[in-house]
Amino acid sequence: MDKILEAVVMSSYPNNVKQGLVRRVIEASKQPMDSEQCWSMLELCTKLYLVGDTKYKREIGKEVLEVYGHYHPEEFEEFFNVRFLLSLLQEGYGPLGKRSHYVLDYIQLGLQFVLESPSANSIFSLLRIEVLRKVCERPSPKQCAKISKLLTQHPQCIPTGKHQVLFCQQLIRCIGQFQCVSEGEDDIMEFLEQVNKVSGLLQRIWRTQTSAILPSLKELFTIISSTEEQEVPSNALASVVQFVPLELMDGVIRNLTNDDSITDVQMMMAIGRMIDWVSWPLGKNIDKWIIALLKGLAAVKKFSILIEVTLSKIEKVFSKLLYPIVREGALSVLQYMLLSFQHSHEAFHLLLPHIPRLVTSLKKEDSNSATSSLEQLAELIHCMFFRFSGYPDLYEPVLEAIKRPAISPESFLSASWPPWFTPGAQQDCSEYLKYLLDRYVASTPILELRHVTDKIKDKRKAADVTYLDFCKAFDTVLRDIMVTKLEKNGSEGRTARWIRSWLDGPTQRVAVSCSKSMWRPVMSGVPQELVLGPSLFNIFVDNVGSGAECTLSKFADNTKPSGVADTLEERDALQRELDRLERWVHANLVELSKAKCKVLYLAIVSALLILFHS
Helix, strand or coil, rough: CHHHHHHHCCCCHHHHHHHHHHHHHHHHHCCCCHHHHHHHHHHHHHHHHHHHCCCHHHHHHHHHHHHHHHCHHHHHHCCCCCCHHHHHHHCCEECCEEHHHHHCHHHHHHCCCCCCCHHHHHHHHHHHHHHHHHHHHHHHHHHHHHHHHHHCCCCHHCCCCHHHHHHHHHHHHCCCCCCCCCCCHHHHHHHHHHHHHHHHHHHHHHCCCCCHHHHHHHHHHHHCCCCCCCCCCHHHHHHHHCCCHHHHHHHHHHHHHCCCCCCCHHHHHHHHHHHHHHHHCCCCCCHHHHHHHHHHEEEEEEEEHHHHHHHHHHHHHHHHHHCCHHHHHHHHHHHHHHHCCCCHHHHHHHHHHHHHHHHHHHHHHCCCCHHHHHHHHHHHHHHHHHCCCCCCCHHHHHEEEEECCCCCHHHHHHCCCCCCCCCCCCCCCCHHHHHHHHHHHHCCCCCHHEEEEEEEEHCCCEEEEEEEEEHHHHCCCCCHHHHHHHHHCCCCHHHHHHHHHCCCCCCCEEEEEEEEEECCCCCEEECCCCHHHHHHHHHHHHHCCCCCEEEEEEEEEEEEEECCCHHHHHHHHHHHHHHHHHHHHHHHCCEEEEHHHHHEEEECCCCCEEEECC
16 A cells, blocks of 8 residues: 555646545555554655655645554554654654654654553653753754744653753753844744744743743853854844743842852843844833843942943934834833933934934824824933933924924814804803813813812802912922931832932032032932922922812922902911911922912903903
């Protein structure tokens, strides 16, 4: 029967004729036959599968192999033995030792028919050794993916004990050498799929054997921190990091940044290569690990590494904002690099020539991702403008690119048009004002003036709203008082000490022509241009409403006491509130800007809301 099948496969008949004849042979193979005939057929289908020069031959070999595995299990087990598999893995197939790319596929196909056989444990033991040997030979991404597929389907073949840790480390070494040799879209997608299969195997092992994670990460760091002249490690290593549990992050980063055996050059090399990982598509938590390492280096005051790496990599990170698939992670890393440890304008100024092009691209993209990124980018750029002011000529093209269109009265009315408004008809303007106030309150929850307008409309009463503004609020806050309030608000001692450490240290002096004063410490002020500044100021003024007799609205350095002022008692209550606020100002050593303090009087006259401003 094997001669007939071989003659049919090698014949020049049309494929439909061949297929009909092959079907007859396969049906006949399901019948009982002697061991010698079974061996002959198994040898033929193995030959077709492993060294067949067409896909058609390999498919026939696979189909016949499955038939004999189902209908002749004893003969199949005898044929699919440990010695035969060892020969396939180490010497290849055939008398010339031809290396077939399908050996691992063949073994995976055959394993399903011997799982319950007495020889199964011997085969698993063999494969545990051989897969380790295979990965030490640094196979291609395709072969690594086949190994991963085999071990994922048959976890009994995964190396155990110390060999398992070694296997994970060698697999990471393999990933570090992966390269996509083609720029075609299909080839790139196939490469990404292969990498995901290999890193997915690591995830499977780490889930069941957490003790293998830290040695694997140590091997990973050894690869990316190497300063020897060699090929740059593949960005595919980013796929490994995404499967490391985030709860291990703090400990891993702390150990790395406090390890005296790691030189600054090695650390710089490692963080530089990690930053390159932002270009890896479909990766998760990569930006979190990069930022965590940057924070760790800042914690041990290795600012020279951070600044040098930033200057060399920030333009590359910025360029990744053009690609939606990696945009979110790249933006997170970019924000941290610019906002955290940069005390010079140099890194930001490197980006200035590239910003208009990126903004134009994001506007053209017209997607939710682009819109969100554009808003965050604009906020970041404005923050940088405030932080590194004094370069108007450089910033003008960028401002032109990110500016928002002006709002005309017509566009404002169109955007805020109440549903009940009838054009051309005379209507109560108090309804429109209340409608605008309601919308404003909805977008700014801490400014709750709704009940004031309700009272003056429903009860026809007058109301006063006093607008108070702190004089140079962010610059005059005494830091000792700030930290004391932070502690009273329930912040842990460590947090309060960290903020005090962050606030302490700055010095200043005055220079006039060539004369300069002595350096003096800065005792007051909260950095307004940083994200933490407004939050700290809000904590500073948090108790300003303690004991208030009327409504008190707060937003940053603006405070608005308001209430009904229709009777003498109500007006006296408002005056007492102003007196109390004055005492609070003196007690906290800040001042009010009298020029900016105003009073808004609201009253109902003839069903119309009248506003007086003074």
